[in-house]
Amino acid sequence: MGSHKDPLPTPTTQPGRDGLAAILTHPARSLIALDFDGTLAPIVPDPEKARAHPDAIPALAALAPKVAAVAVITGRPAEVAVKYGGFADTPGLEHLVVLGHYGAERWDAVSGEVTAPDPHPGVAAVRAALPGLLESTAQGTWIEDKGHAVAVHTRRAPDPQGAFDALRAPLTDLATRNGLIVEPGRMVLELRPPGMDKGVALSKYIRELGAESVLYAGDDLGDLPAYAAVDKLRSDGTPGLLVCSGSEEVTELSERADVVVDGPEGVVRLLHAIATQAT
Secondary structure (H helix, E strand, O other): OOOOOOOOOOOOHHHHHHHHHHHHHHHHHEEEEOOOOOOOOOOOOOHOOOOOOOHHHHHHHHHHOOOEEEEEOOOOHHHHHHHHOOOOOOOOOOEEEEEHHHHOOEEEOOOOOOEEOOHHHHHHHHHHHHHHHHHHHHHOOEEEOOOOOEEEEEEOOOOHHHHHHHHHHHHHHHHHHOOOOEEEEEOOEEOOOOOOOHHHHHHHHHHHOOOEEEEEOOOOHHHHHHHHHHHHHHOOOOOOEEEEOOOOOOHHHHHHHHHEEHHHHHHHHHHHHHHOOOO
Protein backbone atom coordinates (compact mmCIF):
# COMPACT_ATOMS: atom_id res chain seq x y z
CA MET A 1 0.00 0.00 0.00
CA GLY A 2 1.15 3.55 -0.72
CA SER A 3 2.50 5.74 2.05
CA HIS A 4 4.45 8.92 2.62
CA LYS A 5 7.51 6.93 1.54
CA ASP A 6 6.23 6.46 -2.01
CA PRO A 7 8.37 8.69 -4.24
CA LEU A 8 6.83 10.59 -7.12
CA PRO A 9 8.25 9.45 -10.45
CA THR A 10 9.78 12.12 -12.68
CA PRO A 11 7.88 12.36 -15.98
CA THR A 12 10.06 11.69 -19.01
CA THR A 13 8.72 14.65 -21.02
CA GLN A 14 8.58 18.38 -20.35
CA PRO A 15 4.78 18.53 -20.91
CA GLY A 16 4.46 15.71 -18.40
CA ARG A 17 6.64 17.51 -15.85
CA ASP A 18 4.56 20.66 -16.35
CA GLY A 19 1.37 18.64 -15.91
CA LEU A 20 2.51 17.04 -12.67
CA ALA A 21 3.69 20.39 -11.32
CA ALA A 22 0.30 21.97 -12.07
CA ILE A 23 -1.54 19.13 -10.32
CA LEU A 24 0.68 19.32 -7.24
CA THR A 25 0.57 23.12 -7.05
CA HIS A 26 -3.16 23.61 -7.67
CA PRO A 27 -4.82 20.25 -6.96
CA ALA A 28 -8.23 21.82 -6.37
CA ARG A 29 -8.26 22.80 -10.07
CA SER A 30 -7.22 19.34 -11.29
CA LEU A 31 -9.15 16.40 -12.70
CA ILE A 32 -7.83 12.92 -11.97
CA ALA A 33 -9.22 10.57 -14.64
CA LEU A 34 -8.62 6.83 -14.61
CA ASP A 35 -9.47 3.78 -16.65
CA PHE A 36 -10.79 0.83 -14.63
CA ASP A 37 -9.68 -2.57 -15.99
CA GLY A 38 -5.90 -2.86 -16.02
CA THR A 39 -5.50 0.51 -14.30
CA LEU A 40 -7.45 0.40 -11.04
CA ALA A 41 -8.24 -3.33 -11.31
CA PRO A 42 -5.84 -6.10 -12.34
CA ILE A 43 -6.68 -7.85 -15.63
CA VAL A 44 -8.19 -11.30 -14.96
CA PRO A 45 -9.29 -14.09 -17.34
CA ASP A 46 -12.96 -13.65 -16.38
CA PRO A 47 -14.03 -9.97 -16.59
CA GLU A 48 -16.86 -10.64 -14.14
CA LYS A 49 -14.27 -11.38 -11.47
CA ALA A 50 -12.38 -8.11 -11.92
CA ARG A 51 -12.15 -6.06 -8.75
CA ALA A 52 -10.32 -2.86 -7.89
CA HIS A 53 -6.88 -3.25 -6.33
CA PRO A 54 -7.40 -3.49 -2.55
CA ASP A 55 -5.52 -0.22 -2.01
CA ALA A 56 -7.33 1.68 -4.77
CA ILE A 57 -10.18 2.94 -2.58
CA PRO A 58 -7.87 4.24 0.20
CA ALA A 59 -5.71 5.96 -2.43
CA LEU A 60 -8.68 7.58 -4.15
CA ALA A 61 -10.25 8.59 -0.83
CA ALA A 62 -6.99 10.28 0.18
CA LEU A 63 -6.68 12.14 -3.11
CA ALA A 64 -10.28 12.97 -4.02
CA PRO A 65 -10.92 15.66 -1.36
CA LYS A 66 -7.86 17.58 -2.61
CA VAL A 67 -8.76 17.73 -6.32
CA ALA A 68 -11.60 19.15 -8.38
CA ALA A 69 -12.89 15.68 -9.21
CA VAL A 70 -12.00 12.04 -9.76
CA ALA A 71 -13.53 10.37 -12.80
CA VAL A 72 -13.37 6.70 -13.72
CA ILE A 73 -13.79 6.40 -17.50
CA THR A 74 -14.54 2.86 -18.63
CA GLY A 75 -16.08 0.82 -21.39
CA ARG A 76 -18.02 -1.12 -18.78
CA PRO A 77 -21.56 -0.20 -17.75
CA ALA A 78 -21.32 2.44 -15.05
CA GLU A 79 -23.13 0.33 -12.44
CA VAL A 80 -20.78 -2.61 -13.03
CA ALA A 81 -17.70 -0.43 -12.55
CA VAL A 82 -19.21 1.02 -9.37
CA LYS A 83 -19.91 -2.48 -8.04
CA TYR A 84 -16.55 -3.99 -8.99
CA GLY A 85 -14.70 -0.89 -7.82
CA GLY A 86 -16.50 -0.60 -4.50
CA PHE A 87 -17.07 3.10 -5.16
CA ALA A 88 -20.55 3.52 -3.63
CA ASP A 89 -21.01 4.98 -0.15
CA THR A 90 -17.28 5.40 0.40
CA PRO A 91 -16.19 8.32 2.63
CA GLY A 92 -13.98 10.69 0.68
CA LEU A 93 -15.47 9.70 -2.68
CA GLU A 94 -18.67 11.71 -2.43
CA HIS A 95 -17.91 13.53 -5.69
CA LEU A 96 -16.56 10.62 -7.72
CA VAL A 97 -18.03 10.28 -11.20
CA VAL A 98 -18.02 7.07 -13.25
CA LEU A 99 -18.39 7.61 -16.99
CA GLY A 100 -19.46 4.18 -18.24
CA HIS A 101 -19.80 2.98 -21.82
CA TYR A 102 -17.15 5.53 -22.81
CA GLY A 103 -19.24 8.36 -21.40
CA ALA A 104 -22.65 7.24 -22.69
CA GLU A 105 -23.57 6.46 -19.08
CA ARG A 106 -22.79 8.46 -15.99
CA TRP A 107 -22.95 7.57 -12.31
CA ASP A 108 -22.57 10.30 -9.70
CA ALA A 109 -21.68 9.34 -6.14
CA VAL A 110 -23.61 12.38 -4.91
CA SER A 111 -26.91 10.94 -6.15
CA GLY A 112 -26.00 7.27 -6.56
CA GLU A 113 -27.95 7.32 -9.83
CA VAL A 114 -27.05 6.37 -13.40
CA THR A 115 -28.14 8.44 -16.39
CA ALA A 116 -27.99 6.83 -19.83
CA PRO A 117 -29.46 7.14 -23.34
CA ASP A 118 -31.27 4.33 -25.18
CA PRO A 119 -28.95 1.69 -26.70
CA HIS A 120 -27.98 1.86 -30.39
CA PRO A 121 -30.27 -0.53 -32.37
CA GLY A 122 -27.26 -2.21 -33.97
CA VAL A 123 -26.18 -3.58 -30.61
CA ALA A 124 -29.25 -5.85 -30.39
CA ALA A 125 -28.62 -7.19 -33.90
CA VAL A 126 -24.98 -7.93 -33.09
CA ARG A 127 -25.94 -9.55 -29.79
CA ALA A 128 -28.24 -11.95 -31.65
CA ALA A 129 -25.72 -12.83 -34.37
CA LEU A 130 -22.59 -13.32 -32.26
CA PRO A 131 -23.20 -16.78 -30.74
CA GLY A 132 -23.56 -18.43 -34.15
CA LEU A 133 -20.57 -16.60 -35.57
CA LEU A 134 -18.33 -17.55 -32.67
CA GLU A 135 -19.43 -21.18 -32.67
CA SER A 136 -18.18 -21.55 -36.23
CA THR A 137 -14.97 -19.51 -35.98
CA ALA A 138 -13.55 -19.40 -32.44
CA GLN A 139 -14.02 -21.93 -29.67
CA GLY A 140 -13.40 -20.91 -26.07
CA THR A 141 -14.33 -17.24 -26.54
CA TRP A 142 -16.68 -15.45 -24.19
CA ILE A 143 -19.29 -12.76 -24.87
CA GLU A 144 -19.65 -9.87 -22.43
CA ASP A 145 -22.93 -8.00 -22.84
CA LYS A 146 -22.38 -4.39 -21.83
CA GLY A 147 -25.85 -3.15 -22.75
CA HIS A 148 -24.64 -0.32 -24.99
CA ALA A 149 -21.94 -2.55 -26.50
CA VAL A 150 -20.94 -6.20 -26.81
CA ALA A 151 -17.39 -7.50 -26.24
CA VAL A 152 -15.82 -10.78 -27.33
CA HIS A 153 -13.01 -12.00 -25.07
CA THR A 154 -10.41 -14.48 -26.32
CA ARG A 155 -8.21 -14.74 -23.21
CA ARG A 156 -9.72 -18.11 -22.24
CA ALA A 157 -9.45 -19.64 -25.74
CA PRO A 158 -6.84 -22.39 -26.32
CA ASP A 159 -4.93 -19.92 -28.54
CA PRO A 160 -5.96 -16.45 -27.32
CA GLN A 161 -3.96 -14.44 -29.87
CA GLY A 162 -4.92 -16.77 -32.71
CA ALA A 163 -8.60 -16.44 -31.85
CA PHE A 164 -8.22 -12.66 -31.56
CA ASP A 165 -6.58 -12.43 -35.00
CA ALA A 166 -9.11 -14.78 -36.61
CA LEU A 167 -12.06 -12.79 -35.29
CA ARG A 168 -11.00 -9.27 -36.27
CA ALA A 169 -12.24 -9.43 -39.87
CA PRO A 170 -15.59 -11.19 -39.30
CA LEU A 171 -16.40 -9.05 -36.27
CA THR A 172 -15.50 -5.88 -38.16
CA ASP A 173 -17.80 -6.98 -40.99
CA LEU A 174 -20.62 -7.73 -38.54
CA ALA A 175 -20.15 -4.39 -36.80
CA THR A 176 -20.07 -2.43 -40.06
CA ARG A 177 -23.29 -4.05 -41.30
CA ASN A 178 -25.03 -2.87 -38.13
CA GLY A 179 -23.63 0.66 -37.91
CA LEU A 180 -21.10 -0.18 -35.19
CA ILE A 181 -17.32 -0.14 -34.95
CA VAL A 182 -14.82 -2.62 -33.50
CA GLU A 183 -12.48 -1.48 -30.72
CA PRO A 184 -9.60 -3.90 -30.11
CA GLY A 185 -8.10 -4.30 -26.65
CA ARG A 186 -6.11 -6.78 -24.59
CA MET A 187 -7.49 -10.09 -25.90
CA VAL A 188 -10.89 -8.47 -26.41
CA LEU A 189 -12.77 -7.07 -29.40
CA GLU A 190 -15.62 -4.71 -28.56
CA LEU A 191 -18.45 -3.86 -30.94
CA ARG A 192 -19.95 -0.49 -30.08
CA PRO A 193 -21.52 2.62 -31.63
CA PRO A 194 -19.21 5.16 -33.27
CA GLY A 195 -18.56 8.43 -31.47
CA MET A 196 -18.22 6.70 -28.09
CA ASP A 197 -14.67 6.88 -26.86
CA LYS A 198 -12.74 7.91 -23.78
CA GLY A 199 -11.34 11.01 -25.47
CA VAL A 200 -14.82 12.38 -26.14
CA ALA A 201 -15.90 11.54 -22.58
CA LEU A 202 -12.78 13.10 -21.04
CA SER A 203 -12.94 16.30 -23.10
CA LYS A 204 -16.64 16.79 -22.35
CA TYR A 205 -16.19 16.30 -18.62
CA ILE A 206 -13.18 18.61 -18.41
CA ARG A 207 -15.22 21.35 -20.09
CA GLU A 208 -18.12 20.76 -17.70
CA LEU A 209 -15.82 20.81 -14.69
CA GLY A 210 -13.70 23.76 -15.80
CA ALA A 211 -10.57 21.89 -14.71
CA GLU A 212 -7.26 23.63 -15.32
CA SER A 213 -5.07 20.51 -15.33
CA VAL A 214 -5.63 16.80 -15.82
CA LEU A 215 -4.07 13.42 -15.13
CA TYR A 216 -5.21 10.48 -17.24
CA ALA A 217 -4.13 6.90 -16.50
CA GLY A 218 -4.87 3.93 -18.73
CA ASP A 219 -3.45 0.64 -19.96
CA ASP A 220 -5.06 -0.37 -23.26
CA LEU A 221 -5.74 0.70 -26.85
CA GLY A 222 -9.13 2.07 -25.82
CA ASP A 223 -7.27 4.67 -23.76
CA LEU A 224 -5.46 6.15 -26.78
CA PRO A 225 -8.33 8.57 -27.56
CA ALA A 226 -8.05 9.90 -24.00
CA TYR A 227 -4.30 10.31 -24.51
CA ALA A 228 -5.04 12.24 -27.70
CA ALA A 229 -7.51 14.44 -25.81
CA VAL A 230 -4.86 15.28 -23.20
CA ASP A 231 -2.36 16.03 -25.97
CA LYS A 232 -4.88 18.42 -27.52
CA LEU A 233 -5.52 20.09 -24.15
CA ARG A 234 -1.78 20.51 -23.63
CA SER A 235 -1.36 22.08 -27.05
CA ASP A 236 -4.12 24.53 -26.07
CA GLY A 237 -2.36 25.43 -22.82
CA THR A 238 -3.99 23.09 -20.27
CA PRO A 239 -1.31 21.11 -18.41
CA GLY A 240 -1.74 17.36 -18.39
CA LEU A 241 0.01 14.18 -17.28
CA LEU A 242 -0.28 10.88 -19.18
CA VAL A 243 0.20 7.75 -17.07
CA CYS A 244 0.51 4.21 -18.40
CA SER A 245 -0.40 1.29 -16.18
CA GLY A 246 2.36 -0.85 -17.65
CA SER A 247 1.63 -3.97 -19.67
CA GLU A 248 3.75 -6.08 -21.95
CA GLU A 249 0.61 -6.78 -23.99
CA VAL A 250 0.22 -3.15 -25.11
CA THR A 251 3.21 -0.95 -25.91
CA GLU A 252 1.42 1.89 -27.71
CA LEU A 253 0.53 3.61 -24.44
CA SER A 254 3.90 3.21 -22.74
CA GLU A 255 5.56 4.79 -25.77
CA ARG A 256 3.35 7.89 -25.46
CA ALA A 257 3.08 8.15 -21.67
CA ASP A 258 4.93 10.65 -19.49
CA VAL A 259 5.04 8.14 -16.63
CA VAL A 260 4.91 4.33 -16.78
CA VAL A 261 4.05 2.51 -13.56
CA ASP A 262 3.85 -1.18 -12.71
CA GLY A 263 0.17 -1.94 -13.26
CA PRO A 264 -2.62 -1.15 -10.78
CA GLU A 265 -0.17 -1.46 -7.87
CA GLY A 266 1.92 1.31 -9.42
CA VAL A 267 -1.15 3.44 -10.12
CA VAL A 268 -2.22 3.15 -6.48
CA ARG A 269 1.24 4.18 -5.30
CA LEU A 270 1.26 7.15 -7.66
CA LEU A 271 -2.16 8.32 -6.42
CA HIS A 272 -0.99 8.04 -2.81
CA ALA A 273 2.18 10.01 -3.58
CA ILE A 274 0.22 12.78 -5.29
CA ALA A 275 -2.26 12.90 -2.39
CA THR A 276 0.63 13.23 0.06
CA GLN A 277 2.55 15.89 -1.86
CA ALA A 278 -0.28 18.00 -3.30
CA THR A 279 -0.34 21.41 -1.60
